[in-house]
Amino acid sequence: MTLPLATIVSSIGWTLLHFLWEGLLLGCATAIALACMRRANPEHRYTVACAGLLMCFAWPALGLYARLSGGNLGLIDAQFADAMLVAGDGGARGVQNYLQNKLVWIVGFWACCALALAARMALGLLWVSHASRQQRSDPHWQAHLSGLAQQFGVTRTVRLRIVDNLDSPVTAGWWRPVVLVPASLFSSMPPDLLEALLAHEMAHIKRLDYLVNLGQNVVEILLFFHPAVWWISGQIRLEREHIADAIAARELGEPRRLALALSELERFQFSTHHLAQAANGGNLMSRIKRLTRPDTQASNWKAAIPVLVLGFAAAVTAVTSVAAPSAEHATAGVVKPLINFASCDKPVYPPEALKAGHVGKVALEFLISAEGKVVSAEVLQSSGHSNLDNAARDGIMKCTFKAGTRNGVAEEMSAKVQYVWTQK
Numbered sequence: 001m002t003l004p005l006a007t008i009v010s011s012i013g014w015t016l017l018h019f020l021w022e023g024l025l026l027g028c029a030t031a032i033a034l035a036c037m038r039r040a041n042p043e044h045r046y047t048v049a050c051a052g053l054l055m056c057f058a059w060p061a062l063g064l065y066a067r068l069s070g071g072n073l074g075l076i077d078a079q080f081a082d083a084m085l086v087a088g089d090g091g092a093r094g095v096q097n098y099l100q101n102k103l104v105w106i107v108g109f110w111a112c113c114a115l116a117l118a119a120r121m122a123l124g125l126l127w128v129s130h131a132s133r134q135q136r137s138d139p140h141w142q143a144h145l146s147g148l149a150q151q152f153g154v155t156r157t158v159r160l161r162i163v164d165n166l167d168s169p170v171t172a173g174w175w176r177p178v179v180l181v182p183a184s185l186f187s188s189m190p191p192d193l194l195e196a197l198l199a200h201e202m203a204h205i206k207r208l209d210y211l212v213n214l215g216q217n218v219v220e221i222l223l224f225f226h227p228a229v230w231w232i233s234g235q236i237r238l239e240r241e242h243i244a245d246a247i248a249a250r251e252l253g254e255p256r257r258l259a260l261a262l263s264e265l266e267r268f269q270f271s272t273h274h275l276a277q278a279a280n281g282g283n284l285m286s287r288i289k290r291l292t293r294p295d296t297q298a299s300n301w302k303a304a305i306p307v308l309v310l311g312f313a314a315a316v317t318a319v320t321s322v323a324a325p326s327a328e329h330a331t332a333g334v335v336k337p338l339i340n341f342a343s344c345d346k347p348v349y350p351p352e353a354l355k356a357g358h359v360g361k362v363a364l365e366f367l368i369s370a371e372g373k374v375v376s377a378e379v380l381q382s383s384g385h386s387n388l389d390n391a392a393r394d395g396i397m398k399c400t401f402k403a404g405t406r407n408g409v410a411e412e413m414s415a416k417v418q419y420v421w422t423q424k
Contacts (some may be wrong), residue, residue: 010068013103016110019060021224023371026055026065027228030039032236042246052232057219073093074293110225117221128172131180138186143178144195148202153253160198162186168265170202185265192263196252203247209240236388337368337413339401347395347419350387354423358385362392362419368412372403383421392419 030052037045099106142160149158159178166182179201185194204210216233223229246260249255350358360383367376377393396417404413 002334008068008133009107010100010103011064012110013099013107014067014072014105015060015064016225017099018063019223022059022063023056023223023228025228025230026052026059029236030228030232038421042239042242046236046243048231048415049235049239053216053219053229053236056223056226056229056232058325060223074252103402104387114221117224119215128170128180130179131163132159132161132178138162140187141194141198145202148195148199149205150200151246152198152206152221153203154206156205158202169197169201171204172210174205174208177205177210179205193256193264196248196254196258196261196264199248199252200244200258203244203251204240206247207240207243209244210241213234243257257335257359271312277381278279334407337372337404337415340401341399341417345395345400347391349421350391352390353385353387353421357423358383358388359422360384360388360420362389362421363416364396364419365414365416366393366396366414367414368401368403368413370403372400374399374411380416388419388421390422395419 030049033052034045037048083245109360137160145158145160149156154177156175156177159176161178161180162183163180164183166180168182169185170180172178172180179198181194181198185197187198190404220233245258249258252258301409348380361381362379362383363381365378365380366374369375372396377396379389379393382389383392401415
């Protein structure tokens with residue numbers, strides 16, 4: 001039976017609108033479960049995060065099926081909407097009527113954005129496919145990679161390709177996997193550290209992470225409008241990297257070598273953009289710390305199961321009750337400022353320094369106010385060139401970060417950063 005277009009649009013529209021609260025429930029429940037499992041094995045945290053993202057896809061999918069088929073699978077949605085109408089009476093019904101009239105525009109906007117994201121994903125896949133076929137290889141490192149594949153128990157042929165315009169190694173494909181490696185790494189990174197990075201990529205191939213990542217991308221495209229989806233997906237990627245690190249370190253037998261490789265990769269990624277910023281933060285830093293100082297305290301991951309169930313119930317009754325425990329937890333002790341350099345522009349390389357070929361490292365200590373603004377900066381280690389020192393100091397003064405707190409009250413705190421000025 002062919003359904004009228006108006007029915008299809010209405011069903012999709014209400015499914016998208018209902019996912020606003022459905023996604024909030026799932027995001028809160030996943031966050032609580034992961035908070036209880038913060039010392040658990042990365043594999044268990046990864047499983048919970050994947051389950052949360054799968055629910056983000058399955059719940060609206062079942063709701064859409066129920067609306068299109070006229071079944072009762074969308075009973076929770078209907079009860080929630082009825083409760084709103086009873087509580088708000090005429091006002092809520094007016095909102096419902098207003099949204100009903102705007103569903104065509106809502107669905108149209110969603111479809112345009114989803115198509116744009118899908119096109120971007122398709123272009124990325126095409127680029128990977130082209131790079132896999134056209135880029136050059138290296139017989140010596142191909143032999144190294146094949147040896148790693150045998151060591152990891154990967155029976156499929158794994159190809160290695162050298163790519164010029166890439167910042168870090170990338171793994172693509174699952175049936176005929178390929179590892180794309182930046183050409184600069186072969187000349188700038190010691191062979192034993194590069195082998196450690198290849199071992200990390202081999203761990204991804206062994207676990208078929210590429211397929212899971214494709215599924216993640218599909219969910220992100222369909223539900224791009226909900227922050228909970230992006231947050232859960234980010235947690236999946238973070239735990240996936242931790243798992244791959246652990247597998248690679250175990251196979252290599254040298255966790256510190258992989259940690260050094262990640263540290264060198266971080267330096268390389270910044271230096272390829274003429275300026276490197278290194279601070280105590282970021283995913284690479286947390287992975288390095290996990291490898292060099294593994295946490296010996298492990299919690300029982302099964303304890304998160306009742307918390308996951310309670311999270312759903314708490315979010316249904318009152319979303320604010322979910323945030324209360326975490327707010328109380330945050331008020332205990334001192335929380336250092338959150339240093340995220342993605343929120344500010346890079347310092348400008350002084351033209352006279354570029355012309356003279358000046359390079360070097362500048363270490364700064366800066367003070368962050370309770371409002372998150374940098375109010376002062378002091379040079380701890382000079383680059384040997386005053387123009388580079390001044391440019392680094394001027395750059396950090398323009399940044400704004402999340403202020404540190406003491407017992408929940410924002411206050412001035414200091415932080416340190418190192419700028420690496422380099423020219424290619």
